[in-house]
Amino acid sequence: MAQTVARPTATTPAVPAKLPLKAVAPWAVFFGILMLVLLYFVGAEQGATSVFNGTDVHEWVHDARHLLGFPCH
Amino acid sequence: MNSATVRNLLVRGMLAGLAAGVLALIAAYFLGEPHVDKAIGFEDAHAHEHEVEVVSRSLQSTAGLATGVLVYGVAFGGIAALAFCVALGRVGRFGPRATALLLSGCALLTVYVVPFLKYPANPPSVGDPDTIGERTTLYFLMMLLSVLLAIGATLLGKRLAPVLGTWWATVAAVAAFAAVVGLAYAFLPAVNEVPGDFPATLLWRFRLSALAVQTVLWGGFGLAFGELAERLLTPRPEPAARRRAVPAAR
Numbered sequence: 001m002a003q004t005v006a007r008p009t010a011t012t013p014a015v016p017a018k019l020p021l022k023a024v025a026p027w028a029v030f031f032g033i034l035m036l037v038l039l040y041f042v043g044a045e046q047g048a049t050s051v052f053n054g055t056d057v058h059e060w061v062h063d064a065r066h067l068l069g070f071p072c073h
Numbered sequence: 074m075n076s077a078t079v080r081n082l083l084v085r086g087m088l089a090g091l092a093a094g095v096l097a098l099i100a101a102y103f104l105g106e107p108h109v110d111k112a113i114g115f116e117d118a119h120a121h122e123h124e125v126e127v128v129s130r131s132l133q134s135t136a137g138l139a140t141g142v143l144v145y146g147v148a149f150g151g152i153a154a155l156a157f158c159v160a161l162g163r164v165g166r167f168g169p170r171a172t173a174l175l176l177s178g179c180a181l182l183t184v185y186v187v188p189f190l191k192y193p194a195n196p197p198s199v200g201d202p203d204t205i206g207e208r209t210t211l212y213f214l215m216m217l218l219s220v221l222l223a224i225g226a227t228l229l230g231k232r233l234a235p236v237l238g239t240w241w242a243t244v245a246a247v248a249a250f251a252a253v254v255g256l257a258y259a260f261l262p263a264v265n266e267v268p269g270d271f272p273a274t275l276l277w278r279f280r281l282s283a284l285a286v287q288t289v290l291w292g293g294f295g296l297a298f299g300e301l302a303e304r305l306l307t308p309r310p311e312p313a314a315r316r317r318a319v320p321a322a323r
Contacts, residue, residue: 015162015165015166016161016162016167016168016169016172017162018163019075019078019079019159020075021159023075023076024079024158024159026076027076027080028155028158028159031083031155032155035148035151036152038144038147038148039148039149042140042141042148043145044213047209048209048210049206049209055127056127059133060128060133060136060137060140060141061137061138061141062133062137062197063105063106063137063141064137064140064141064142064145065141066105066109066194066195066196066197067105067109067282067286068194068286068287069188069189069193069194069212069287070209070212071208071209071212072195072197072200073202
């Protein structure tokens, strides 16, 4: 057992290098929020809350909302 | 260098999300739309007054559906790529491809299946417009709770691994996740607004097709993004090996 651990072979690939969290954080904050805004417009706009007046956004993505599992009217 | 890697992975995640969105769109159109149409037929047969159509059915079921599913795919692809950047090398002895598929499976479970089991997808004509605020809050709360619990369970598993070993630490973390999700199911209010005479088989098939759309989306994303990440992160076979191979072939 100790031998196999000490000598990694071709069948036991090395663990990939970690990306430092400091490098990930700015991307995660900025794009994370941007992606959540996109999801809001697909999933909830003009349902419980509205940024824009009317029902155009809701009606346009109506079928997607139902089939993606979001609560819809 | 590392920041550039994150950027490259993010772009690939969004592209893989778009590709997975196309597959999910095909599933949604062919598996889901027939049930949506039948449910709308039920709605029309029962409605006393007909609503003014803002967007025609033929647009809703094609361009509208495509917009929703593709944006959903790109958005979740981006988020999943960022989660991948954190998970890579931190969740066990998995290469990029296996990490991506594992992450996709966990995302399907936590982002969709766990909320779905409490608040399942509903076809048109199921749902009271007056309760949309409450239902939206509960659905997003369940989704957020599930994701946070999954992150918590992953951290718990990592903590327990040196003590219990990887296998039992994973079992314990999954059991803890399931236990707290069970508590949430028990204490969060139930929602049932299915009309008494709505066809049960139609409801069941609609929900199965909604589950199929998500399975196709996350399965497709895991495979596509895993391949792109593997190619980006794994060094290509050394040119030296090729140079040696060429004379041997002659």
